[in-house]
Amino acid sequence: MLSRVVSKRAFSISRVNPYKVSILGAAGGIGQPLSLLMKLNEKVTDLRLYDLRGAKGVAADLSHIPTNSTVNGFTPEDENGLHNALKDTELVIIPAGVPRKPGMTRDDLFSINAGIVRDLASAVADAAPNAAVLVISNPVNSTVPIVSEVLKSKGVYNPKKLFGVTTLDVIRSSRFISEVVGTNPTNEKVTVVGGHSGITIIPLLSQTQHQSIPEDQKKALIHRIQFGGDEVVKAKNGAGSATLSMALAGSRFANSVLRGFAGEKDVVEPSFVDSPLFKSEGIEFFASPVTLGANGIEKVHPIGAVSAEEEQMLEECKETLKKNIQKGIDFASAKK
């Protein structure tokens, strides 16, 4: 009797949340912990891990965890490995690519990562044309436009389902502001807009309840949020950039997209998306809070009231963003 009850419940979980998820770059520094967190996500029933190497080992390891999903690993050695890793999945997360070393900017990664992301996007277009695509590979300000151009060229671009993952900036903001004001970081929420590199990362501190932070501390806090990635790159001293905090951020954002798919209401997260906010100024992509629903983005929220100082930061951000976005578009449009 008990076993019948248990099996009926297991069946109902898989029927309610039958999401197929692919992770491309799954054996890397971000890929492995992100794969673990997605294995723990009960909304996922079919987890496919792809990497140039190592994906089968990671998949075998995770497959012993007793959650409601199958896990399979794919590499280029498999016949149609990438295609099978993607075939008809609903959510694709891309952390494939090289990370920074000390002294590098995210833009320095473009020469290697742009081609990796372009080729993976092309495979997504062929095998999972309806999937939501979550781009982690840097430089996000340029790799997201690359994905959009590739999907457009294959006639499958859906702007409601393409996301640059900026959640790491959001979680850093919660942590760093709590250290300044002495609160519990889990209760701190800071809206971060713009893009994902240096001065394009704009935490809107004027929209928090903390209006009495002294000016010098506020400046230092903004700088720390904008350049938080550098702290980790420096500390890892040549061994890469943020992986564990990024895996947490990526899994949180992926879960929000799946919650939206599943019909949950009022799921709002900032993300770097195809945005109407500054299109009139020639800026096609911008990070701001978006409402996630059954078909991806339901609403791109405006940034709201900002201080004079944030207004100034926005102007500088837009100048840089415009160039970063154009660089991605030009790369994807050029003949291989």
Ligand SMILES: NC(=O)c1ccc[n+]([C@@H]2O[C@H](COP(=O)([O-])OP(=O)(O)OC[C@H]3O[C@@H](n4cnc5c(N)ncnc54)[C@H](O)[C@@H]3O)[C@@H](O)[C@H]2O)c1
């Ligand atoms: N968006 C963000 O907030 C954020 C945060 C941290 C890191 N990143 C970026 O994420 C990327 C990955 O970082 P990491 O620390 O995991 O690097 P890593 O080197 O540890 O892992 C990258 C993985 O990608 C794989 N890979 C490379 N080319 C591939 C291809 N064509 N197909 C499939 N897999 C491929 C590699 O084999 C490797 O396993 C970097 O570009 C990094 O800058 C972004």
Ligand SMILES: O=C(O)C[C@H](O)C(=O)O
């Ligand atoms: O800093 C990096 O290069 C990785 C990532 O974009 C981060 O913000 O930590």
